[in-house]
Amino acid sequence: MFDLDRWREIFQSINKNRLRSVMSGFTVAFAILLFTLLFGVANGLGNFFKGAFADDAQNSMFVRVWKTSKPYKGLQTGRRVQLRNDDYNFVADEYEDKIQYQSARIYKNFSIKYKSEANTYNIRAVNPDHQFLEKTIIDDGRYLNERDLKEKSKVLVIGRLIKKDLFGEKVALGKRVNVNGSSFLVIGVFSDEGGDNEERIAYMPVTTAQSMYGNNDYISQINLGYNPNLSTDAAIAFGKKMERELRKRMDIHPDDQSALSVRNMAEANKFISTVMLALTLIIGFIGSGTLIAGIIGISNIMIFVIKERTKEFGIRKALGAKPSSIVGMVVQESVLITTLAGYAGLTLGTYILSLIGNSLEEDYFIKDPSVGSGIVIGATVILIISGLIAGYLPAKKAANIKPIEALRAD
Amino acid sequence: MIKIENLHKSYPIGKESLHVLKGIDLHIKEGEFVSIMGSSGSGKSTLLNIVGLLDVHDEGNYFLNGQLIKDMNEKKAALLRNKFLGFIFQSFNLISYKTAVENVALPLYYKGISRKERLEIALDYLDKVGLKDWAEHLPNELSGGQKQRVAIARALVTKPKVVLADEPTGALDSTTTDSVMDLLKDINDEGMTVFVITHEEEVAEQTKRIVRLKDGRIISDELTKASKAV
Ligand SMILES: Nc1ncnc2c1ncn2[C@@H]1O[C@H](COP(=O)(O)OP(=O)(O)OP(=O)(O)O)[C@@H](O)[C@H]1O
Numbered sequence: 001m002f003d004l005d006r007w008r009e010i011f012q013s014i015n016k017n018r019l020r021s022v023m024s025g026f027t028v029a030f031a032i033l034l035f036t037l038l039f040g041v042a043n044g045l046g047n048f049f050k051g052a053f054a055d056d057a058q059n060s061m062f063v064r065v066w067k068t069s070k071p072y073k074g075l076q077t078g079r080r081v082q083l084r085n086d087d088y089n090f091v092a093d094e095y096e097d098k099i100q101y102q103s104a105r106i107y108k109n110f111s112i113k114y115k116s117e118a119n120t121y122n123i124r125a126v127n128p129d130h131q132f133l134e135k136t137i138i139d140d141g142r143y144l145n146e147r148d149l150k151e152k153s154k155v156l157v158i159g160r161l162i163k164k165d166l167f168g169e170k171v172a173l174g175k176r177v178n179v180n181g182s183s184f185l186v187i188g189v190f191s192d193e194g195g196d197n198e199e200r201i202a203y204m205p206v207t208t209a210q211s212m213y214g215n216n217d218y219i220s221q222i223n224l225g226y227n228p229n230l231s232t233d234a235a236i237a238f239g240k241k242m243e244r245e246l247r248k249r250m251d252i253h254p255d256d257q258s259a260l261s262v263r264n265m266a267e268a269n270k271f272i273s274t275v276m277l278a279l280t281l282i283i284g285f286i287g288s289g290t291l292i293a294g295i296i297g298i299s300n301i302m303i304f305v306i307k308e309r310t311k312e313f314g315i316r317k318a319l320g321a322k323p324s325s326i327v328g329m330v331v332q333e334s335v336l337i338t339t340l341a342g343y344a345g346l347t348l349g350t351y352i353l354s355l356i357g358n359s360l361e362e363d364y365f366i367k368d369p370s371v372g373s374g375i376v377i378g379a380t381v382i383l384i385i386s387g388l389i390a391g392y393l394p395a396k397k398a399a400n401i402k403p404i405e406a407l408r409a410d
Numbered sequence: 411m412i413k414i415e416n417l418h419k420s421y422p423i424g425k426e427s428l429h430v431l432k433g434i435d436l437h438i439k440e441g442e443f444v445s446i447m448g449s450s451g452s453g454k455s456t457l458l459n460i461v462g463l464l465d466v467h468d469e470g471n472y473f474l475n476g477q478l479i480k481d482m483n484e485k486k487a488a489l490l491r492n493k494f495l496g497f498i499f500q501s502f503n504l505i506s507y508k509t510a511v512e513n514v515a516l517p518l519y520y521k522g523i524s525r526k527e528r529l530e531i532a533l534d535y536l537d538k539v540g541l542k543d544w545a546e547h548l549p550n551e552l553s554g555g556q557k558q559r560v561a562i563a564r565a566l567v568t569k570p571k572v573v574l575a576d577e578p579t580g581a582l583d584s585t586t587t588d589s590v591m592d593l594l595k596d597i598n599d600e601g602m603t604v605f606v607i608t609h610e611e612e613v614a615e616q617t618k619r620i621v622r623l624k625d626g627r628i629i630s631d632e633l634t635k636a637s638k639a640v
C-alpha cells in the first residue's frame with residue numbers, strides 16, 4: 001500500500017508544521033529514551049549482582065577453619081583447627097549424593113623459577129574437580145588428573161600471567177620449572193575470569209604437596225560444588241547440616257563460627273534472586289509508567305493537532321477528500337512520527353548506556369547497563385500502536401463532522 | 411442541474427430550533443448564472459451549503475444533476491463534490507502551508523491524477539486567473555484579490571458542472587471585485603453553472619438571474635438586463 005502522493009502530503013504536512021511535529025516527536029522520543037535508560041540501569045544493577053559471583057561456580061561451598069573461640073568439652077579456646085584427609089573423605093562419603101564436585105585446597109607461597117626469571121607466587125594444591133569449582137579455563141595443555149594425584153607427580157598448571165612473567169611469548173608447556181627447589185613439569189596454562197590475581201596462581205596435586213612439604217595429611221580448606229539438582233533451600237540446609245556434623249566430629253562448639261564455617265553460595269543465590277525479583281518488579285512498574293506517560297502524551301498532542309487542523313480537513317472535504325483519506329493521512333503521519341522519534345530515543349538511550357559502560361560499577365553497582373532488543377522493540381511497537389490509536393480516534397471524529405462545521409472552525 | 415422542491419432546514423439552538431429555510435422551490439438549469447440576494451440571516455449561505463453538499467436539509471427534495479440527494483454518507487458526498495462541484499468562499503479557505511499551485515492542484519489529488527499532470531493543469535488554471543508568476547507563493551504572501559483568484563482556479567480545476575460562490579467578492583475592493591466577476595462570467599460563458607451569493611447590487615446585476623430571499627423564503631426570482639443583452 002505504498003502511495004507516494006500520500007507520503008508527499010504527509011512529509012509536507014510534517015515539514016510545514018515543524019513545531020507540532022517536533023512536539024509530538026519529542027514526547028515519544030523522551031518516553032523511549034527514559035524507558036531505555038531506566039531499563040538499562042536496572043539491567044546494569046542486575047548484571048552487577050550476577051557478575052559479583054560469576055568468578056566461581058554458582059553452586060560452590062567452602063569449608064574453612066581457623067581457631068576456636070569457644071571452650072568445648074574441656075578444650076581451650078584459641079586451639080588451631082586442622083582439616084585432614086579423613087575429614088575430606090568423610091564429607092565425600094557422607095554426602096555423596098549431594099555433591100557434584102569436591103576438592104581439597106592447600107595454600108602455599110613459593111618462588112617459581114624458569115631460567116633467569118623467578119618470582120614468588122601463590123600455589124594451590126588441589127584435586128582435579130577444582131577446575132570446575134573455580135571455573136578454570138585451560139588455554140593450553142591440560143588440568144591435573146587422578147593419575148597425577150595417585151602418583152604424586154611433580155606437575156604444575158600455571159596461570160596465564162605466570163606464564164607471561166616467566167616465559168614471555170615462548171612456549172611454557174613441557175618445560176621444567178623450579179618450585180621452591182624442586183623441579184616441576186608445566187602441563188597446562190590457564191586463564192580465569194576472576195581477574196589478574198586468579199591468573200597469577202599455580203595448581204599442583206594435593207598429594208604432591210602433602211608428601212613434599214611436611215609429609216602429613218593436612219589440608220587448608222575443602223571446596224565443594226553442591227548437586228545442581230538441589231533446590232536453593234535444600235542446598236542451604238545441606239550446608240548447615242554439614243557444618244554441624246563437621247563441628248561435632250572435630251570437637252568444636254556447635255556455634256563456634258570462627259573455628260569452622262561453611263560458606264555456601266546457595267545463600268548468596270537466594271539473596272540475589274530476591275533482589276532480582278524486586279528489581280524486576282521495580283523495572284516493570286517504572287517502565288510501564290514511562291510508557292503510559294508517553295502514550296498519554298501522544299494522545300493529547302494528537303487531539304490538539306487534529307483540533308488545529310479541523311478547518312483544513314473541512315477544506316479538503318469540500319474539495320472531495322473522503323473521510324478515509326483524512327483518517328489515513330493523520331494516522332500515517334502519527335505513526336511515522338512515533339516510529340522515527342521512538343527510534344531516535346532508542347538510539348540515543350543505547351548510546352548513552354554504551355557511554356556509561358562499566359564506569360559506574362565501582363560506585364553505583366551498575367555493570368554493563370544495556371537493554372535487550374526484544375524489550376525495546378516491544379516498547380516501540382506499543383508506542384506505534386498507541387500513535388495509531390491516538391491518531392485514529394480523534395481523526396475519525398474530525399473526518400466525520402459535516403464539512404460546513406469543520407470549515408467554520410478556527 | 412439543480413432542482414429544489416419545498417426545502418426546509420432548521421438549526422437546533424439549545425432546546426429550541428431555528429427554522430431557517432421555510433420551503434424553498436428553485437430550479438437552476440445547466441449553464442445558468444444565478445445570484446442570491448437577501449438580508450443578513452435570511453438563509454442564503456444555508457441554501458448554498460445544502461446545494462454544495464456541505465450540509466444536509468431536513469425536508470423536501472434536492473436533485474443534483476438528476477440524482478436525488480438523500481441519506482448521503484460522507485464518502486458519497488465527497489465523490490459528488492469532487493466530480494460536480496467547485497467552491498469559492500468569502501474567506502478563500504486556502505491551505506496555508508501549501509503554495510498557490512499546490513492549493514489549486516489539491517482537488518486533482520483527490521481525483522487520483524498523477525502529481526506531474528496535476529501540477530501542469532493547476533499551472534494552466536493559475537495562468538487563466540493571471541497568477542502564473544505567483545504559483546510558488548504561499549497564501550499569506552498574496553493579496554485578498556489574488557487569494558480569491560487562486561481559490562477560483564482551485565474551484566475550476568476539476569471542470570465542475572456547478573460553481574458555488576458564497577460572497578466571493580465580500581472581502582475585495584471594487585477593482586478586484588470586477589476582475590473576479592469577469593472571471594465568473596468567463597466561466598459561465600464556457601457553459602458552467604454559476605451560483606453566487608452577494609450583498610452587492612452591482613455584482614448581482616452582472617449575473618443573469620437574481621433570486622431574493624427573505625426570512626427563509628424566496629420573494630422574487632427574475633432575469634437581469636445582462637441576460638436580456640445576450
Ligand atoms: N450552524 C448553525 N447553527 C445555528 N444556527 C445557524 C447555523 N448556521 C446558520 N445559523 C443561523 O441561520 C440563519 C441563516 O444563516 P445564514 O448563514 O444562512 O444567513 P445568510 O443569509 O448567509 O447571512 P449573511 O448574509 O450574514 O451571510 C442565521 O440566523 C444564523 O444565525
Ligand SMILES: [Mg+2]
Binds near residue numbers: 454455456576
Ligand atoms: Mg452567509
